[in-house]
Amino acid sequence: MAFDCYCAICGVGFSGMRIGTPSDATPERRRQYVERISRPVNGTTTTDTAPQDKEEPIRSYDPNLVTQDNVAWTSQVHCLGMQDDAKGTSRAFLSGPGYYADAGELAVKVGQAARRTYFNCYGFGTNDVPGPVMPFHWCCFEILLRTLTGTTDPKNVNLEALYEAMSSHCNWSGSALRLSYGEDVIRAQGQYWQSLPGAEYTVRNPSTANITETLKTTLQTNAKLRTSPTDITLDTREPRNPFSALPTELVHQICSLLPGESLKSLTQASLYINLITRDDYFWKRFIASDMPWLEEGEAEVLRKRVVDDESSAESASASESPINYQRVYQWLDRVTKPAFGMDDELFMAVANRRRIWGVCEVLAGAYRAQCA
Structure with missing residues (x-):
């Protein structure tokens, strides 16, 4: 029986990407479809794909x-496997490029001879490759390498440890790893990949995203990012907190370990935490720690702005106040958050990169445990 298998890292398929025709009705139908299935029900958002009317449901991207x-980028497949009779220092191997043949079978090039070899992904393997073979898109693998080693060079990673880490999440009878790829991807993983409108960001190439110039322009022109934090009138209040007994630098380090949403909740619950995390010193570093998925060029823009702002803070005029890095974080977090129905082409690929990075961090934890 024919069926699709999916990338072990991003969860997206290797074929079956359907794109609608550019007719006048397509964008409007998509807008209505996305609006309908995203409509809040009892205070929560549903993404149920069941048609709500007699109209044929849309199964193509805008x-x-x-x-x-x-x-x-989705059509080319590589894989990671383990050989029993490998003569090198590592039994694990990375294949060259290939394609998904169908019914769980990959056709890829392996070895110096680059001969075409067929593997069954996520299955019980063969005599030569007894374990599961992990298929992936190469750009997804580069994101995983950055998560593990800080570089995109496969020579810097222990392939055997990585194979064992990925195998620990393997679903032997499934078509992907047991990982949280995101609701929009999980819904599309049927017997065949479903091209669901509203989830276009999941198939945008994460390696082609580059918001460096947009960051430069936005930091220069967006007045909202230069708005000072709202003053808090303490009057006779003396904010006390268990954290107040600790040095500020240590509290900053503790807060920097929290996810953005958790930190937001903590600042709302604790006046003390709210006060000591209002300075740019904290937010400049929180952006670096909470948004490691930013590309080097994008992060460099923010680092350069840090230097420029610190060197010119004393001479800044009232009309050009220093950048408020808390607002920069909030803006970046909002425009790059993976979300059903997003239609900003500039940030869709960044949102996909951010989604994939979250999956890679789970694999990174398993990898470091194997290395240890």
């Missing part, structure tokens, strides 16, 4: 948001 060039 051509205004996705083109064949955008999804070309």
Whole structure:
């Protein structure tokens, strides 16, 4: 029986990307579809794909948001496997490029001879490769390498440890790893990949995203990012907190370990935490720690702005106040958050990169445990 298998890292398929025709009705139908299935029900958002009317449900991406060039990266497959009779220092191997043949079978090039070899992904393997073979897109693998080693060079990673880490999440009878790829990807993982409107960001190439110039322009022109924090009138209040007994630097380090949403909740619950995390010193570093998925060029823009702001803070005029890095974080977090129905082409690929990075961090934990 024919079926699709999915990338072990991002959860997206290797084929079956359907893109609608650029007719006048397509964008409007998509808007209505996304609005309908995202409508809050009893205070929560539902993404139920069951049709709510007699109209045929849409099963293609919006051509205004996705083109064949955008999804070309999904068709090429590599894999990570383990050989019993390997003569090298590592039994693990990375394949060359290939394609998904169908019914769980990969056709990839392996070895110096680059001969075409067939593997069954996520299955029980063969005599030569007895364990499961992990298929992936190469750009997803580069994100995983950055998460593990800080570089995109496969030579810097222990492939055997990585194989064991990924195998620990393997679903032997499934078509992907047991990982949280995100609700929009999980819904699309049927017998075949479903091209669901509203989830176009999941198939945008995460390696082609570059918001460096947008960051430069936004930091220079967006007045909202230069608005000072709202003053808090303490009057006779003396904010006390168990953290107040600790040095401020230590509290900053503790807060920097929290996810953004958790930190937001903590600052709302604790006046003390709210007060000591209002300075740019903290938020400049929180952006670096909470947003490691930013590309080097994008992060460099923020680092350069840090230097520029610190060197010119004393001479800044009232009309050009220093950047409020808490607002910069809040803006970046909002525009890059993976979300059903997002239609900002500039940030869709960044949102996909951010989603994939979250999966890679789970694999990184298992990898470091294997290395230890």
